[in-house]
Amino acid sequence: MALEQLYALGALNHMGELTKLGRRMAELPVDPMLSKMILASEKYKCTEEILSIAAMLSVNNSIFYRPKDKIVHADTARVNFFVPGGDHLTLLNVYNQWVETGYSTQWCFENFIQHRSMKRARDVREQLEGLMERVEIEMTTCNGDSVAIRKAITAGFFYHTVKLGKGGHYKTVKQQQTVLVHPNSCLFEDHPRWLIYLNWFSLLKSL
Incomplete structure (x- = not known):
């Protein structure tokens, strides 16, 4: 990996x-x-x-x-x-x-x-x-x-891209793992279609 x-x-x-x-x-x-x-x-x-x-x-x-x-x-x-x-x-x-x-x-x-x-x-x-x-x-x-x-x-972080699915859940593009936006994130209530994250539980950026 x-x-x-x-x-x-x-x-x-x-x-x-x-x-x-x-x-x-x-x-x-x-x-x-x-x-x-x-x-x-x-x-x-x-x-x-x-x-x-x-x-x-x-x-x-x-x-x-x-x-x-x-x-x-x-x-x-x-x-x-x-x-x-x-x-x-x-x-x-x-x-x-x-x-x-x-x-x-x-x-x-x-x-x-x-x-x-x-x-x-x-x-x-x-x-x-x-x-x-x-x-x-x-x-x-x-x-x-x-x-x-x-x-x-x-x-730098394109490897950590996730996409919002039809069910309202984010999945990693690479491995199709479901991930969550951390409640402290400024994006917690925004639900943008694409995100880049640092770790599984803290999604950090809207594209």
Whole structure:
């Protein structure tokens, strides 16, 4: 399965040997799909945005928190970050807003966001940015163009595509497994026809 995925991503040729793209992907110490997404950002000129998304994905499950005595407030704060296009873009929105506050601890507290997780994401982003010269990628920005960002994401995660079936359930295109949209996803009530996910239970992006 792993070799098949690497071949699909273009990292291996039909002989099982590393391609030029595969060698560039190997320079980045992240999951192959994330690596392909980052490299694809060069084509779509959205490296700044994709690096932020990749960094946020590294701490994705520990960004928001819900104190038992403030669940409604915490859920409202999370929803306020939702943007059209899916959870990847929502994570980017969170990171950009935090940057605009000067990496404020107080802002995190007010928005029920783990400051420690955001600091870790910033560290990961800085490390990835430091590797861009090694893979010969110039830092570019698409100024928030969601189409360019989603194309770069899809270039890396196309292997994780699901389609909404007639019965109202999502099934993976590859293996026809039924998967669920996580209740915390901004797409939970939208039911777009196509999605790209990170894992079986957390569907992340509308195409």
